[in-house]
Structures are given as C-alpha cells and as structure tokens.
Amino acid sequence: MAAQRRTRPDATRRSESSRRAILAAAFELVGEVGYHRLSIEGIAARAGVGKQTIYRWWPSKGAVLFDAFLMLSEGGGKGTGGGLPDTGDIEADLKSVLRATVGETEDPLFEGPLRALSIEIAGDPALAAVYAERLGEPLREMKRERLRSAQRAGQLPAGLDLDIAIDLIWSPVFQRWLYRTEPLTREYTDRVVEAVLHGLGATGIGHPRA
Amino acid sequence: MAAQRRTRPDATRRSESSRRAILAAAFELVGEVGYHRLSIEGIAARAGVGKQTIYRWWPSKGAVLFDAFLMLSEGGGKGTGGGLPDTGDIEADLKSVLRATVGETEDPLFEGPLRALSIEIAGDPALAAVYAERLGEPLREMKRERLRSAQRAGQLPAGLDLDIAIDLIWSPVFQRWLYRTEPLTREYTDRVVEAVLHGLGATGIGHPRA
Amino acid sequence: MAAQRRTRPDATRRSESSRRAILAAAFELVGEVGYHRLSIEGIAARAGVGKQTIYRWWPSKGAVLFDAFLMLSEGGGKGTGGGLPDTGDIEADLKSVLRATVGETEDPLFEGPLRALSIEIAGDPALAAVYAERLGEPLREMKRERLRSAQRAGQLPAGLDLDIAIDLIWSPVFQRWLYRTEPLTREYTDRVVEAVLHGLGATGIGHPRA
Amino acid sequence: MAAQRRTRPDATRRSESSRRAILAAAFELVGEVGYHRLSIEGIAARAGVGKQTIYRWWPSKGAVLFDAFLMLSEGGGKGTGGGLPDTGDIEADLKSVLRATVGETEDPLFEGPLRALSIEIAGDPALAAVYAERLGEPLREMKRERLRSAQRAGQLPAGLDLDIAIDLIWSPVFQRWLYRTEPLTREYTDRVVEAVLHGLGATGIGHPRA
DNA sequence: TTTTAAACGAGACGGTACGTCCCGTCTTGAT
DNA sequence: ATCAAGACGGGACGTACCGTCTCGTTTAAAA
Known part of the structure; x- marks a missing residue:
C-alpha cells in the first residue's frame, strides 16, 4: 500500500x-x-x-x-478467483454466495482479523480509500457483473441501479455480523435476498421506477 | 450502565x-x-x-x-421523543426520516462521537449488548411501529417481516456513512427507500412471499 | 537532588x-x-x-x-565523618590522606562508578553545580580546615591562599587517576605533597609571596 | 589512528x-x-x-x-610549532603560557570540542593511549625542555623531578577548567605559577629534597 | 588502455534505548 | 465512603542511532 x-x-x-x-x-x-x-x-x-x-x-x-x-x-484467492457463481438463477446464486459468507464469519480464525480490519477501516479514511481501491471495488464489480448477467437473462429490469441493488443485498448481512444484534444465519440471508428481489410488496404509494 | x-x-x-x-x-x-x-x-x-x-x-x-x-x-431527545413521523404516507415518511439522518451525519460535532461509538460497539460485545438494550431496541421498536401503521393503512402487506424490512432500509444508509465508500446524499436515501418498497422488480424467479 | x-x-x-x-x-x-x-x-x-x-x-x-x-x-560515611586526620604533622597527614585515596581507586567496585560520575560531571554543568554544593564544597572545607590547623601550628604561613594550596595538592593526583597517563602510586602522591609544601626551590626569580 | x-x-x-x-x-x-x-x-x-x-x-x-x-x-599548529616561549625568565614564561591557555578556553568554538575530547579520553583507555602518544607526550616534552632550560639558567634546582613539576603547574589549571568549580582566570593561573615555584612556605617539617 | 577489485554513497536491516503517554491500581488527606 | 490528586509498576508508542549488510557507482592500481 x-x-x-x-x-x-x-x-x-x-x-x-x-x-x-x-x-x-x-x-x-x-x-x-x-x-x-x-x-x-x-x-x-x-x-x-x-x-x-x-x-x-x-x-x-x-x-x-x-x-x-x-x-x-x-495469494490464496478468497473468491477473487473468477467472479460470483452464475447458474442462471440469480436468486439461488445470491443465496448461495451469502450462505458462503455466513460460513466465513463462523470461522474464528478468519472472523477475528476481519472484524479488526473492518473496524480499523471505519476509523481511518486513508485506509478506507486504499481498501476501496484494492479490494472493495474489484469485489463490487464482480457483484455488478453477476447482476448484469441477470439483466441479460431477463431476471432483473434493464434500468436497475446496480449499486443500490448491491447495497440492499449485502449491507444488512454485513451489518448484522458487525454489530451482532442477532445471530447471522443462512435463514436470515435467504430472507434478505427474497425481500430485496421482490420488494416489500408496497401498494398504492409512489411508483415503481421503470 | x-x-x-x-x-x-x-x-x-x-x-x-x-x-x-x-x-x-x-x-x-x-x-x-x-x-x-x-x-x-x-x-x-x-x-x-x-x-x-x-x-x-x-x-x-x-x-x-x-x-x-x-x-x-x-436529555435532549433525538427523536426518541414520540416515534417516527406518520403523515399516512410511508414512503414519504421514510424518506424524510432518512434525510434527517443524513443531516445529522453532516454535523461534525455529532458525526465524530457517533462514529467513535459505532466503532467501539463493533469491537466490544458487552457494550453492544448494552447498546442494543438501551438504545437499539427502543429505536427499532419505533421503526416497527411506523411500519405496522403502514400495514394498517394497507400500504404494506400484513405478513411482512418487519425486522427484515427495517434492515433493508437502514443498513445501506448506515453502511455508506460508516465506510465512506461514496458520499451519503439525500438522493441516495430516497433511492434506497424506493428500491426497498417496490423491490428490484425481479421476474420469473422464485416467488414473492406473502 | x-x-x-x-x-x-x-x-x-x-x-x-x-x-x-x-x-x-x-x-x-x-x-x-x-x-x-x-x-x-x-x-x-x-x-x-x-x-x-x-x-x-x-x-x-x-x-x-x-x-x-x-x-x-x-549512609556509610566516606571520610565525611569528621574531617581529615590531624596528628599535628601536616606533611604526614596529607601523605596519609592521599595514600588512602590511591587505595580507593584501586578498588574496581568503587573506581568504575567514581570515574563514571567524574566524567558525567565534566559534561553536565547542572550536575557539576549540584556536586559542588553537596559534596565538593563540604570536602573542600574539610581540607581547608586541616590547612588552617597547620597554620595555627606554625607549619604553614598565615597568609597562604588555602584554595590554591588545595588545588596544588589534589589536582595532580586526580588528574593522573582520571587520565591514566601513568599509574597512580603512593610514591607519586608522597612526592607531590613534598613538592607542594616546599616548592620547586626556584631561586633568583620573582619573590615568594608571604 | x-x-x-x-x-x-x-x-x-x-x-x-x-x-x-x-x-x-x-x-x-x-x-x-x-x-x-x-x-x-x-x-x-x-x-x-x-x-x-x-x-x-x-x-x-x-x-x-x-x-x-x-x-x-x-595543520594549523597550536603551539606545536617550536616549543614553549623562552625569554630567560621561567616564571614570566609559565605565566604567559597559562594565560594563553585561558584564552583558548574562552573561545567556545574550541572549548566545546576540547571538552568533548577530554571527556572521551577519560572514559576510553585505548583512546587515552593514542592521545598520550600522539599529543600528550610531545606536549609534555616541550614543557620538560623549558624547565630544563630554567635549570641550566640556575632558576630551578638540578635535581628537580620535572614530571612532578609539570603536573603541579598544569593540573590545577586543567582541573578548574574541566570541572568549572570556579571561573578560570589569568589571576588564578598567575597565583598557581607563583605558588608552585616558591612552594607554600612550609617550615619546620620534613625536609626539602635535594 | 583496459580490467578489476577496492572504496565509496546510499540506505535497509535487526536491534537497543530513548523519553513520553497512558493504562489500571493504590494511597493519602479533605469533605 | 466518595472524592481530587497523583505516585506507582508496567506496556507500548514512535524516533534516533547503533553497527552490519548489501546494493550499484566511481576510481585508481595492476595487467
């Protein structure tokens, strides 16, 4: 760095x-x-x-x-290998990715350093910038690419704001892990994926954007 | 404590x-x-x-x-006073609440201590527990109550998992503030509220729960 | 201090x-x-x-x-006890005091710290001032007192500059120890005492102060 | 070296x-x-x-x-040039040499390094040996030579121990400079020369050598 | 004149000690 | 008993230099 x-x-x-x-x-x-x-x-x-x-x-x-x-x-390659899995089913793939994430947080050898780093980045803008450039953005681009693939497959609308979508999916999971308000389970991540993809089912208000 | x-x-x-x-x-x-x-x-x-x-x-x-x-x-009452605003329009109210949150993070006298506390809670489970009990849960209950009101008004489905809904709305906003990946703007929070309420518009996959 | x-x-x-x-x-x-x-x-x-x-x-x-x-x-009292010995013979007493000093410098447990301190004082005026006040001056007063006693006994002239006398006696001894030019022997200190007391025997020049 | x-x-x-x-x-x-x-x-x-x-x-x-x-x-030659001055009057010459020495110690550009070196030699026997050989002994020989000249002129006794004499003259001066007990003045060095040459005027004790 | 081996400038390295800050504990005397 | 004050044993900080060890780059004697 x-x-x-x-x-x-x-x-x-x-x-x-x-x-x-x-x-x-x-x-x-x-x-x-x-x-x-x-x-x-x-x-x-x-x-x-x-x-x-x-x-x-x-x-x-x-x-x-x-x-x-x-x-x-x-060195080891932590999924940086070649992008997110793409079986053609975006919902299933997202669930599987998040379940894998839950698995990582259950390994104390990985959880400790990861939490330490997360905390450090939150408190150090310079470190945050380096992180964003070296790890954050590449990861995010992988996520974007998987969503674009779903768009091409007709599973997601063409006009979708991919960055908002990514935040909606991953933030709740990260947050629950970081703050330990409730245990981070595979049940929970599945529910998040479903809720994000289909919305809360709001009716009679505002207007779905294109 | x-x-x-x-x-x-x-x-x-x-x-x-x-x-x-x-x-x-x-x-x-x-x-x-x-x-x-x-x-x-x-x-x-x-x-x-x-x-x-x-x-x-x-x-x-x-x-x-x-x-x-x-x-x-x-002492001062930071909205702890009487719950979230309820004008009858859940989308508008959520947007207004999140815009106010953005405002708070723009005040450096508040932002600094808040970030410090957020970091400390992330690293100290005991503190996290106290926080959850004394501040987190009361706030969350206020949010739940506002969503229940929207359910009663027919703006949200009755079977909705309120905790998932709350996470979907607030986590992206908090995350963007904590990690400063991109500036936290009112534009952004509006988009988040819309995306959460109406979903990403996924089609042909899985099935909306309800 | x-x-x-x-x-x-x-x-x-x-x-x-x-x-x-x-x-x-x-x-x-x-x-x-x-x-x-x-x-x-x-x-x-x-x-x-x-x-x-x-x-x-x-x-x-x-x-x-x-x-x-x-x-x-x-604590121990290193001659601070009660002044220099006074047998009535100034020459013998000075020789005996200096011989004792030679003895001290031959004890490596004492020589090391003493040298260290001497060096430190030479390089640190503040320390030098404290030394002068706490140890140097009391010691010097003891020496003066012994010389005054010799004056009263008629062994030294009344008008003698005691401080010059003290310097003449002790400086050569200290110097030879500090710089190790030649070994510091009892022979040497005896000769110094004799030379100082009786002078170099200069004739036909200047005039003895008295 | x-x-x-x-x-x-x-x-x-x-x-x-x-x-x-x-x-x-x-x-x-x-x-x-x-x-x-x-x-x-x-x-x-x-x-x-x-x-x-x-x-x-x-x-x-x-x-x-x-x-x-x-x-x-x-390079510059600090009196190494050609021995001590010899006007035929040993007392005057010694006074003049010591007065010049006092002058050198009053030049802070020279005093600092000189003190540093003096301290270092006191703490380092190897350095002391080199000093003695390269600078100390030549200087001392110059002093001896001047005293021998005074012996030839009948101003000093033939049997005088020249090394004792040199120590008696120069040690008090060096000591007063190194330890800053009292300011090193030309008054002082004059008194030292007089006292050494004529002795303290002791009477009725011991016996003048030679 | 070319070779070649050294001394050279630069500075990274594993260390030691510096003098400072703060930790969490303890003690003292005042309220 | 709590309080303000602050000394204490201790751990870590970030810095300065130590003396050793490569690195290329001069540079001057030998070939």
Missing part, C-alpha cells in the same frame, strides 16, 4: 522475507490476542524484525493488517 | 456533578481529538476529576462514551 | 523503597557494565520499577548516579 | 576528500550539538559520506573526534 515517509524509502532494496514475516505475524497475532492488544512491538518481535522496518513501510498497524489481508486474498 | 467492581460502589453516594462533568468531557474530547486519542486521563483532567472516579463507575472508555450518548438522547 | 518537571511531582508521596532500589541498581549496574552501557531502562528493570518513576525524580542518568554516590557518602 | 577491521582496508585507496570532510563535520557538529548528541549518522550526513566509510577507518566516534583535533594541531 502507498506509504508516505519523510524521505520515501527505496522500495527496490526492500526485504521480501521481512515483509512476509511481518504480515504473517500480524495475521496470527490479531487472531490470538485480538485487535486491541495487537501491537507493533508484538508484530516486530514475532516476525523477528526491527520495529523501524515496520514503520518504514506502513503508516499504521491497520495498514499492516490490511496488507496481511491483501496477501491472503491475492 | 452496569459496572462490576471488586466491592460494588455505593451508588447512593455518587457525585452527580462529577458524573455529568465526565460525560461532557468525554463527548467534547472525542470530537476534538478522535476516539483513538481519547484517554481516561484526558477525560479526568478535562472534567477536573480523579481517574479513580471514572474507573469506579465505568468499565471502559467505550462505556463512558456510550453513557455520554445516552445522556444526550435522554 | 533538585528536579524540574512540567508539573513538579509531590515529594511527600514519594516511595522511599523505590528510591533506594533505583540508587542501588544504578550503582551496581555502573560497576557491572560501565557507564556507557548503563541505561535508564536497565536501572528500572533491575530495580523493579517503572521508567517513569526514574524520569519523575531525576533529570538524567548522571543525576541518578550522583544520588547513588550521595547515598553512599551519607 | 590505528584501525583494526576484519579484513584490513587498503589505505592506499583511501579517499582523502572523504577523510577531511568527516573530520571537519565531526569538529563542527561537536561544537554545535555537544558530544552527547554527536552521532556517527550525523557526521556521515553532514560530510556527505556513507556510514561505512567512517566505520571502515575509525573504531569509535571518540577516535574520529580525536583525529579531528590532530588534523587541527598538525
């Missing part, structure tokens, strides 16, 4: 092994002790690295954590 | 003036320096209070902040 | 046990690792004390070391 | 311009920030030189500083 320092360090000399050790240590530690107790000192010690090597390349511990996620996404 | 200490302090002897000074200081400071730089020591100094007085009555700085919000809500 | 802080700490609340532990640790460590490798962190760790407790009460590690010496001087 | 490295560097290839830049930078910086805040990194940066170039040729920052002094002494 982009880092601004007094005198910008020379990235060509950067130690790749230290970089990997730092990101791995950060990911492990945030899972073990939680984000609040995650410290740069702890990461440096676990990674066998001087603190300055972290400060040289990352502006905050949130940024380190974020890169740790990036490494995971780009 | 409930505080557990080794030997529970005697609430009858509690200094009301110190309590108010602490909450006011917390609210001011979180707006001035941000949540990350908010410290118990800072609050105590600003409030002219010993640190122990804070530790005696609150378990965490998040809890202090939360009580600061409670004081505001109960 | 006098310490100036942002808000001066409250000396009445000071922990005596921490103070002693810090001074003892400082004295031990300077002997073990030398002054250059003596660190505040090391002192704090050895003393089982927070670093802030040191920074709260001393402005520099030199000041800590100095107080460690003071504690020794005031 | 002699430097030992893993594989001894090839002095024939040494960059003279870097050497001079390093010594000049060291001398300047020690005057500007003091010895404690003088750092190898700082010297390298000021000299426009890689850190390794310093570590390659000097074992410590004290050694760099020492060489900076050597350069000065050998």
Whole structure:
C-alpha cells in the first residue's frame, strides 16, 4: 500500500522475507490476542524484525493488517478467483454466495482479523480509500457483473441501479455480523435476498421506477 | 450502565456533578481529538476529576462514551421523543426520516462521537449488548411501529417481516456513512427507500412471499 | 537532588523503597557494565520499577548516579565523618590522606562508578553545580580546615591562599587517576605533597609571596 | 589512528576528500550539538559520506573526534610549532603560557570540542593511549625542555623531578577548567605559577629534597 | 588502455534505548 | 465512603542511532 515517509524509502532494496514475516505475524497475532492488544512491538518481535522496518513501510498497524489481508486474498484467492457463481438463477446464486459468507464469519480464525480490519477501516479514511481501491471495488464489480448477467437473462429490469441493488443485498448481512444484534444465519440471508428481489410488496404509494 | 467492581460502589453516594462533568468531557474530547486519542486521563483532567472516579463507575472508555450518548438522547431527545413521523404516507415518511439522518451525519460535532461509538460497539460485545438494550431496541421498536401503521393503512402487506424490512432500509444508509465508500446524499436515501418498497422488480424467479 | 518537571511531582508521596532500589541498581549496574552501557531502562528493570518513576525524580542518568554516590557518602560515611586526620604533622597527614585515596581507586567496585560520575560531571554543568554544593564544597572545607590547623601550628604561613594550596595538592593526583597517563602510586602522591609544601626551590626569580 | 577491521582496508585507496570532510563535520557538529548528541549518522550526513566509510577507518566516534583535533594541531599548529616561549625568565614564561591557555578556553568554538575530547579520553583507555602518544607526550616534552632550560639558567634546582613539576603547574589549571568549580582566570593561573615555584612556605617539617 | 577489485554513497536491516503517554491500581488527606 | 490528586509498576508508542549488510557507482592500481 502507498506509504508516505519523510524521505520515501527505496522500495527496490526492500526485504521480501521481512515483509512476509511481518504480515504473517500480524495475521496470527490479531487472531490470538485480538485487535486491541495487537501491537507493533508484538508484530516486530514475532516476525523477528526491527520495529523501524515496520514503520518504514506502513503508516499504521491497520495498514499492516490490511496488507496481511491483501496477501491472503491475492495469494490464496478468497473468491477473487473468477467472479460470483452464475447458474442462471440469480436468486439461488445470491443465496448461495451469502450462505458462503455466513460460513466465513463462523470461522474464528478468519472472523477475528476481519472484524479488526473492518473496524480499523471505519476509523481511518486513508485506509478506507486504499481498501476501496484494492479490494472493495474489484469485489463490487464482480457483484455488478453477476447482476448484469441477470439483466441479460431477463431476471432483473434493464434500468436497475446496480449499486443500490448491491447495497440492499449485502449491507444488512454485513451489518448484522458487525454489530451482532442477532445471530447471522443462512435463514436470515435467504430472507434478505427474497425481500430485496421482490420488494416489500408496497401498494398504492409512489411508483415503481421503470 | 452496569459496572462490576471488586466491592460494588455505593451508588447512593455518587457525585452527580462529577458524573455529568465526565460525560461532557468525554463527548467534547472525542470530537476534538478522535476516539483513538481519547484517554481516561484526558477525560479526568478535562472534567477536573480523579481517574479513580471514572474507573469506579465505568468499565471502559467505550462505556463512558456510550453513557455520554445516552445522556444526550435522554436529555435532549433525538427523536426518541414520540416515534417516527406518520403523515399516512410511508414512503414519504421514510424518506424524510432518512434525510434527517443524513443531516445529522453532516454535523461534525455529532458525526465524530457517533462514529467513535459505532466503532467501539463493533469491537466490544458487552457494550453492544448494552447498546442494543438501551438504545437499539427502543429505536427499532419505533421503526416497527411506523411500519405496522403502514400495514394498517394497507400500504404494506400484513405478513411482512418487519425486522427484515427495517434492515433493508437502514443498513445501506448506515453502511455508506460508516465506510465512506461514496458520499451519503439525500438522493441516495430516497433511492434506497424506493428500491426497498417496490423491490428490484425481479421476474420469473422464485416467488414473492406473502 | 533538585528536579524540574512540567508539573513538579509531590515529594511527600514519594516511595522511599523505590528510591533506594533505583540508587542501588544504578550503582551496581555502573560497576557491572560501565557507564556507557548503563541505561535508564536497565536501572528500572533491575530495580523493579517503572521508567517513569526514574524520569519523575531525576533529570538524567548522571543525576541518578550522583544520588547513588550521595547515598553512599551519607549512609556509610566516606571520610565525611569528621574531617581529615590531624596528628599535628601536616606533611604526614596529607601523605596519609592521599595514600588512602590511591587505595580507593584501586578498588574496581568503587573506581568504575567514581570515574563514571567524574566524567558525567565534566559534561553536565547542572550536575557539576549540584556536586559542588553537596559534596565538593563540604570536602573542600574539610581540607581547608586541616590547612588552617597547620597554620595555627606554625607549619604553614598565615597568609597562604588555602584554595590554591588545595588545588596544588589534589589536582595532580586526580588528574593522573582520571587520565591514566601513568599509574597512580603512593610514591607519586608522597612526592607531590613534598613538592607542594616546599616548592620547586626556584631561586633568583620573582619573590615568594608571604 | 590505528584501525583494526576484519579484513584490513587498503589505505592506499583511501579517499582523502572523504577523510577531511568527516573530520571537519565531526569538529563542527561537536561544537554545535555537544558530544552527547554527536552521532556517527550525523557526521556521515553532514560530510556527505556513507556510514561505512567512517566505520571502515575509525573504531569509535571518540577516535574520529580525536583525529579531528590532530588534523587541527598538525595543520594549523597550536603551539606545536617550536616549543614553549623562552625569554630567560621561567616564571614570566609559565605565566604567559597559562594565560594563553585561558584564552583558548574562552573561545567556545574550541572549548566545546576540547571538552568533548577530554571527556572521551577519560572514559576510553585505548583512546587515552593514542592521545598520550600522539599529543600528550610531545606536549609534555616541550614543557620538560623549558624547565630544563630554567635549570641550566640556575632558576630551578638540578635535581628537580620535572614530571612532578609539570603536573603541579598544569593540573590545577586543567582541573578548574574541566570541572568549572570556579571561573578560570589569568589571576588564578598567575597565583598557581607563583605558588608552585616558591612552594607554600612550609617550615619546620620534613625536609626539602635535594 | 583496459580490467578489476577496492572504496565509496546510499540506505535497509535487526536491534537497543530513548523519553513520553497512558493504562489500571493504590494511597493519602479533605469533605 | 466518595472524592481530587497523583505516585506507582508496567506496556507500548514512535524516533534516533547503533553497527552490519548489501546494493550499484566511481576510481585508481595492476595487467
């Protein structure tokens, strides 16, 4: 990620092994002790690295954590692989995607760091911008593409605002996870998909947009 | 909020003036320096209070902040007063409520502490539970009541899952504010209300529940 | 020693046990690792004390070391007891005092810290002032008193400048120890005393002050 | 000065311009920030030189500083020129030399580095040895020579221990400068010379040697 | 003249210590 | 018993330098 320092360090000399050790240590530690107790000192010690090597390349511990996620996404491929599933049935596909998401949140090794990162992004606009560019927008484009496919299949109206649609589908799920108001179940995500696709069934008011 | 200490302090002897000074200081400071730089020591100094007085009555700085919000809500009344507006037109009323919400987020004196609290709740299940009980559920019940009124008016189907409906309406708005992916505008909230009430217009798939 | 802080700490609340532990640790460590490798962190760790407790009460590690010496001087009594020996023979007494000094410099447990402190005082005027007031001047007064006694006994002229005399006697000894140009022996100190008392035997030049 | 490295560097290839830049930078910086805040990194940066170039040729920052002094002494000539003045009057000549010394200590551009070096030598036996050989002994020999001249002129006894005499004259002056107990004045140095040459005027004790 | 091996500038690296901030606990004296 | 005040042991912060270790790039002696 982009880092601004007094005198910008020379990235060509950067130690790749230290970089990997730092990101791995950060990911492990945030899972073990939680984000609040995650410290740069702890990461440096676990990674066998001087603190300055972290400060040289990352502006905050949130940024380190974020890169740790990036490494995971780009290395392992967390669905970044090739877009959302497309069986021809948009409702079934959305339900299946959200059920998979629920599954991820049930894995504590993933849930912890993910929550930490989500919180950090909410509090750090710079990090939010990097996230949007590097992870958020690519993911969103995948979602858009799946909806466009449904439009081509005649399952969704041509004039649909895809971004609104995406927000309607994913926000409630994310929200319920982040704030733990109620448990996030597959039942719930199915209901959300249905309600969004068919609307609440409002009558006699306003006017459906085209 | 409930505080557990080794030997529970005697609430009858509690200094009301110190309590108010602490909450006011917390609210001011979180707006001035941000949540990350908010410290118990800072609050105590600003409030002219010993640190122990804070530790005696609150378990965490998040809890202090939360009580600061409670004081505001109960004191000033942030719409907690008498429920959501009901002009008989559910679409218009929802739009108006969400537009007002947008307005609140545009006030930096309110936006800062609110974001701080939102972040803190996301990371602290205990605080989340207190929030749900003291602020979340009452607010949600107000929303439910407005939707029930729309059901009685024939504007929404009788069998509607009100909690899903509420999530669909408010989550996208909250999400966009919290993560600043795109600016939160009145245009956007209007579109959300329309899309939720009328659905995305899906055809030929699944079946509207009701 | 006098310490100036942002808000001066409250000396009445000071922990005596921490103070002693810090001074003892400082004295031990300077002997073990030398002054250059003596660190505040090391002192704090050895003393089982927070670093802030040191920074709260001393402005520099030199000041800590100095107080460690003071504690020794005031506690054990390093000749501060009751003045220099006075057998009635000024020459013999001076020789005996200087021989004792040579002995002290031969004890490595004492030599190390003493050298460290001497160096620190040379580089820190504030420390030098405190030293002069607390240790230097009392010692010098003891020396003056012994010389005055010799004057009363008719062994030294009445008009003698005592401070010059003291410098002449002690500076060469201190100098030879500090800079290790040649070993500091009892032979040497005896010769110094003799030379100072009787002069170099210059003739035909200037005029003896008297 | 002699430097030992893993594989001894090839002095024939040494960059003279870097050497001079390093010594000049060291001398300047020690005057500007003091010895404690003088750092190898700082010297390298000021000299426009890689850190390794310093570590390659000097074992410590004290050694760099020492060489900076050597350069000065050998280049400019600080009295190294041709011995102490000899007008035939030992007392007048000594007074004049010491008065000149007082003058040097009054120049802050010279006083700072000199004090830094003096302190460093006191704490570093290796440096002390090099100093003794390269600067101390030549200077002392010049002093001895002047005293011998006075012996030849019948102003000092033939059997005088010249090294004791030198210590008696110069140590008090150096000491008063190093420890700043009292201001170092020309008055003082004159009194020292007189007292040393004529003795304290002791009577009835011991016996003048020779 | 070309080669070639060194010293060189630059600066990243694993570390140590700095001096500061704040944590949560504890103690003191006043109310 | 609570309160304001604040010292305490402790942990982490972000910075400054340490001394070592590559990197290309001069540069000057050897071939």
